[in-house]
Amino acid sequence: MSYIRQTPVAQAIDVHVGIRVRERREDQRLTQRELAGRIGVTRENLSQHERGLTGFSAAQIFWLSHILDVPASYFYTGLQPMTLTKVTLRTELEKV
Numbered sequence: 001m002s003y004i005r006q007t008p009v010a011q012a013i014d015v016h017v018g019i020r021v022r023e024r025r026e027d028q029r030l031t032q033r034e035l036a037g038r039i040g041v042t043r044e045n046l047s048q049h050e051r052g053l054t055g056f057s058a059a060q061i062f063w064l065s066h067i068l069d070v071p072a073s074y075f076y077t078g079l080q081p082m083t084l085t086k087v088t089l090r091t092e093l094e095k096v
Contacts, residue, residue, distance in 0.1 A: 010055070011052065013055070013076075013079065014049075014052040014053075014054070014055040014056075015051075015052030016052070016076070016078070016079050017052075017055070017056060017061075017075045017076065017079075018049050018050040018051055018052040018056075019050070019052070020074065020075045020076075020077070020078075021049065021050055021056070021064060021068075021075060022050040024068045024070060024074070025050075025068065028068055028069075032046050032047055032050070035064075035067065035068075038063070038067050039060055039063050039064060039067065041060075056075075061075060
């Protein structure tokens with residue numbers, strides 16, 4: 001699983017989901033500390049998730065959807081396969 005998280009596509013997904021979580025948390029007027037406590041992580045860990053440095057687990061996405069009152073799919077809205085393809089292509093071209 002750690003290999004998957006290291007790929008550019010997985011990183012792009014983690015960043016996108018983190019942004020969506022932060023936006024929704026702010027819409028709900030929750031602090032990082034409040035939301036972190038409700039999903040059982042530290043504020044620092046939530047900050048890393050929101051910045052896409054680490055990904056949320058499936059269980060965390062499940063609880064976030066309930067706490068933030070959105071379907072789990074909300075966090076992936078706007079994430080397009082074409083965008084992910086461009087990320088992968090750009091990364092591969094940088095290797096050349």
